[in-house]
Amino acid sequence: MTWSRKNLEDVETIAPTASVYLTPERLALQRTARAFAMEEVLPLADELDPRRREIPDALLERLAELGYFGIMVDRDHGGLGLGVFEYALICEELARGWMSVASIIARGNGTGCASPDEDRRAELLRRSSRGEWIGGIAFSEPSAGSDLANVECSARPDGDEWVITGTKRWVGHAERADFLHLLARTRDPREGEGRSAGLELFLVEKARGSFPEGVSGTPIDKIGYYGLTTWELRFDGLRVPADALQDTGQAEGQGFKDSLRWLGPARVQTAARAVGLARGALEDAVAYCRQRVQFGRPIGEQQVIRHAIADMAAQVEAARQLWMHAAWLVDSGEAGDEAQRSSTRQAADVQTSQAKLVASETAEQVTSQALQIFGGNGYTTEYSVERYWRDARLTTIFEGTSEIQRKIVSDALIGH
Numbered sequence: 001m002t003w004s005r006k007n008l009e010d011v012e013t014i015a016p017t018a019s020v021y022l023t024p025e026r027l028a029l030q031r032t033a034r035a036f037a038m039e040e041v042l043p044l045a046d047e048l049d050p051r052r053r054e055i056p057d058a059l060l061e062r063l064a065e066l067g068y069f070g071i072m073v074d075r076d077h078g079g080l081g082l083g084v085f086e087y088a089l090i091c092e093e094l095a096r097g098w099m100s101v102a103s104i105i106a107r108g109n110g111t112g113c114a115s116p117d118e119d120r121r122a123e124l125l126r127r128s129s130r131g132e133w134i135g136g137i138a139f140s141e142p143s144a145g146s147d148l149a150n151v152e153c154s155a156r157p158d159g160d161e162w163v164i165t166g167t168k169r170w171v172g173h174a175e176r177a178d179f180l181h182l183l184a185r186t187r188d189p190r191e192g193e194g195r196s197a198g199l200e201l202f203l204v205e206k207a208r209g210s211f212p213e214g215v216s217g218t219p220i221d222k223i224g225y226y227g228l229t230t231w232e233l234r235f236d237g238l239r240v241p242a243d244a245l246q247d248t249g250q251a252e253g254q255g256f257k258d259s260l261r262w263l264g265p266a267r268v269q270t271a272a273r274a275v276g277l278a279r280g281a282l283e284d285a286v287a288y289c290r291q292r293v294q295f296g297r298p299i300g301e302q303q304v305i306r307h308a309i310a311d312m313a314a315q316v317e318a319a320r321q322l323w324m325h326a327a328w329l330v331d332s333g334e335a336g337d338e339a340q341r342s343s344t345r346q347a348a349d350v351q352t353s354q355a356k357l358v359a360s361e362t363a364e365q366v367t368s369q370a371l372q373i374f375g376g377n378g379y380t381t382e383y384s385v386e387r388y389w390r391d392a393r394l395t396t397i398f399e400g401t402s403e404i405q406r407k408i409v410s411d412a413l414i415g416h
């Protein structure tokens, strides 16, 4: 059976076209991403998500053609050479279509490209920006989620190799990935060291579409976020070469810090994805309440619905301004002298958490309110609003839960 959702008529974009952040170049990027998301991503999401299918290869190729796997990779290595702001801007649009499509480009964009060997790094960056080096992130474990310092998966040296043993949970896209970015423990912490001592990042190369010998995987049966299969992986003595250790030329024990380095951009991107979901639900709810007639007139003429729509629009815009400001801060963290960079980065740490917190909680509330406006129809797979609602629920959990974001913000304000 071919699945099709019911189409809503006259769905309009509800997003500002003018803002202090939106230069003509950014508006052009946004227009392209928006047209792509609405014309190519959304119809596929509507067809494939109810059947729990994965993002098709052809769509990955389209993302690569548009340069979305290389937004933040420099132009010399085939990327677009843009910043976190543009990355998040495009992700808001993609998530309006299908959140997993906005997520998959985070597995390119220079992920898994750190190497002290300049030629190797250049090659990986070029592959990354072409969408030919897409990874799976294997940080979390059954006993290590919010508390990543609790990672137990071990990497032990044996001759010229490392032997990896343990279980990783929640690895999105693992089977289809070209590599796994894996956090593992090379030794126990010594006396006086923190719990993260001995944690290092490994790059496990693999063939697309299978797991290497020594790794087996089981898909996790989720309630949403289809398009990207999420795996539990068992490493049973996987052997990887000595240079799989992501030696960035810094001191031993950088793995944990390196894995946290991406959290700022990831939080901004998650905030933007959450806004994309909330916006999708809002836009669909506006179209629906104009069309749905009860008591002889469109439900959009009832003041209670109008006020709900106004509140949703204001919440979405507030969340969007937060991710935009956070993105601007992250990008600005690379400018100025050392003192300026350090103070901007401190501000960005808090601001990215605030943006992630507010945007994900907003997405949960706005998509739920939108579903309410759809009445019984909202509680079916006939309209996309149920997908926005299910996917929004995840945004308060992954990339650091709302409680962890609150901890980061309150620690910064009150102290540890």
Ligand SMILES: Cc1cc2nc3c(=O)[nH]c(=O)nc-3n(C[C@H](O)[C@H](O)[C@H](O)COP(=O)(O)OP(=O)(O)OC[C@H]3O[C@@H](n4cnc5c(N)ncnc54)[C@H](O)[C@@H]3O)c2cc1C
Residues within 6 Å of the ligand: 136, 137, 138, 139, 140, 144, 145, 146, 147, 169, 170, 171, 172, 222, 225, 230, 394, 397, 398, 399, 400, 401, 402, 403, 404, 407
């Ligand atoms: C669909 C999905 C996809 C994911 N994709 C990936 C991926 O690709 N790669 C990857 O490595 N991980 C991935 N994750 C893992 C994700 O990052 C974790 O689920 C998340 O960090 C929370 O960890 P946890 O699930 O173990 O919850 P826990 O850490 O066990 O938390 C349980 C509850 O306790 C609260 N809590 C925990 N510690 C504190 C504290 N100190 N103060 C207050 N409250 C606290 C949490 O907020 C939460 O409410 C994914 C998760 C999901 C669900």
